Amino acid sequence: MQAMQRDDVVFHYGRQYLRAISRVTAPWVAAPRPPGYPKIRSGDLDEGWLVRVEPVVTELSIGFDELRDVVGSGPGRPFGKDGRPAQKYLSTITEAEAATLLDRIGAAAPGLVESADLMSLPLQTDMPIRGTARVEQAELRRHLLRSRSEAPCAVCRRVLPASLLVAAHVLPRTLLTDSERMDFEHVAVLMCVLGCDALYERGYLTVRDKQVKIGRPADTPAVADSVGALVGSSVEPVSFQQESLFAEHASLHLGGPSRRTFKR
Structure with a gap:
C-alpha cells in the first residue's frame, strides 16, 4: 500500500466478482484500525495505513473465471496456484493486464487520463458493462x-x-x-x-x-x-x-x- 501513488487504478473485488474500479486520490497516511475490522490474531496492530480512492466505475459483476483469464494465477498474483483469490488485501497487476480488463469492461483507463484532457474521455458516457459506467x-x-x-x-x-x-x-x-x-x-x-x-x-x-x-x-x-x-x-x-x-x-x-x- 505504501507504493500506491495518486492516479493509480484500483480494481475492487469481493464475493466472487470484480465489483468496481477506482482511482487513488492521495498517497498513504497512517490511520487507526477502522470499525468493523476486528483483529484476527492477538498480535495484530491497531495502527495501519490508509489510501483514499474515488470511484470511477461501480456496479460491476465480472466473474473470477473471466478475471483469471486476464491476470493469471501463482505466487504474488491476485489468484493462487489453486485458482482461488489470494488471502490478502492488495495485489499488483501489469499495465497490460489492467488495459485488457478495462477494454473488456468498456471503460476508459481512469488512471491514464490527464485530468485536464477532457477530449480523451469517450464520447458516450453510459456504456453497458453488466452495470453502467459513469466514466x-x-x-x-x-x-x-x-x-x-x-x-x-x-x-x-x-x-x-x-x-x-x-x-x-x-x-x-x-x-x-x-x-x-x-x-x-x-x-x-x-x-x-x-x-x-x-x-x-x-x-x-x-x-x-x-x-x-x-x-x-x-x-x-x-x-x-x-x-x-x-x-x-x-x-x-x-x-x-x-x-x-x-x-x-x-x-x-x-x-x-x-x-x-x-x-x-
Missing part, C-alpha cells in the same frame, strides 16, 4: 473542486471539506445528452452530503429565481424541518443555461411543463 463522474468532481481541499455547498453555502461534497447534477443525469454531461461548467454544482444533495435530488427542495424554495411535499416532519432550514438561501447559477436547468428540475418535481421525460 465522466470523477473528472466532473475534479473540475468543480479545482484542486481545492474545501469549498462551499451550492445550497447551504457552508464551506466544507472536499470529502463531504459531491458533484450534483442540476438536472438528473439520466435526462442529459452525452454532450450536456460533458459540459462540466454548467451541468453540475457542488452539494454537501450533509443533506442538501439528497433533498435536492429527491425534489424536496428546488432552486427558482436564484433562491432555495420548497419542492414536492415532505413525507415526514423531519424532512420538512430540514427543507425549511434551507428555504430562502441564495444560489448563484454560473450562467443562464444553468439557471434554466434549475428551472427544469423544479418543473419535474412540481408537475410543471418540461421538454424532457425520465428514462428509467
